[in-house]
Amino acid sequence: MIDAAAIKAAFAGFTGEKMLRAWRNRSPVTCSYWTFRARTLLGAAASLTDVWKLAAALYAACSEFTWTDGSFRADTLAMAAWVRIAEHTAAYILNPPERALSRGEYELRRKARREQAVSNIYAHYVCFRCRKAWAPAAVRNRKHCPRVTPESRPCPDCGHALIGLGLAFEPPKQSNCRAWRQLEAKARAGNRFLKP
Numbered sequence: 001m002i003d004a005a006a007i008k009a010a011f012a013g014f015t016g017e018k019m020l021r022a023w024r025n026r027s028p029v030t031c032s033y034w035t036f037r038a039r040t041l042l043g044a045a046a047s048l049t050d051v052w053k054l055a056a057a058l059y060a061a062c063s064e065f066t067w068t069d070g071s072f073r074a075d076t077l078a079m080a081a082w083v084r085i086a087e088h089t090a091a092y093i094l095n096p097p098e099r100a101l102s103r104g105e106y107e108l109r110r111k112a113r114r115e116q117a118v119s120n121i122y123a124h125y126v127c128f129r130c131r132k133a134w135a136p137a138a139v140r141n142r143k144h145c146p147r148v149t150p151e152s153r154p155c156p157d158c159g160h161a162l163i164g165l166g167l168a169f170e171p172p173k174q175s176n177c178r179a180w181r182q183l184e185a186k187a188r189a190g191n192r193f194l195k196p
């Protein structure tokens with residue numbers, strides 16, 4: 001995508017300090033030296049989004065060639081290193097690693113991961129009609145049932161009463177009707193899936 005020699009030329013004489021600290025702090029690389037370099041490489045016609053993407057990818061790729069004091073010194077790198085940087089940059093544009101994310105993006109990704117983990121753990125409010133398990137937060141947050149008491153949680157999809165089956169409950173696949181029927185029989189008989 002971008003020629004290694006072009007990257008080498010764009011970074012001539014550049015020394016980036018505190019590469020590792022910037023990485024740890026998840027500082028945005030969107031309004032920095034990296035953006036200027038990316039703009040140089042892409043030209044004035046490129047969109048801001050593309051420039052930022054390239055800046056983040058360049059930052060991530062170059063951070064793999066930092067010295068132990070955390071500095072990146074462009075003039076110390078051989079051509080082979082620039083070829084690697086060019087390859088990694090191309091890959092990181094498509095699939096940015098964590099250190100190529102701005103702080104905002106990183107926080108968003110982390111939040112989504114945490115919510116996913118939490119909802120997996122707590123998804124034990126079960127609707128046997130829809131064959132779905134819901135986390136308490138998902139039930140509460142649905143628009144048409146904003147205030148739900150623990151006693152009366154309706155299914156966000158169909159409105160039928162949910163049954164809280166306990167934290168150790170693991171929902172079967174939705175298509176596995178037989179497993180769901182067996183579960184329903186157990187639940188109606190009063191079985192719960194409490195943590196041991």
Ligand SMILES: [Zn+2]
Nearest residue numbers: 127130155158
């Ligand atoms: Zn339902």
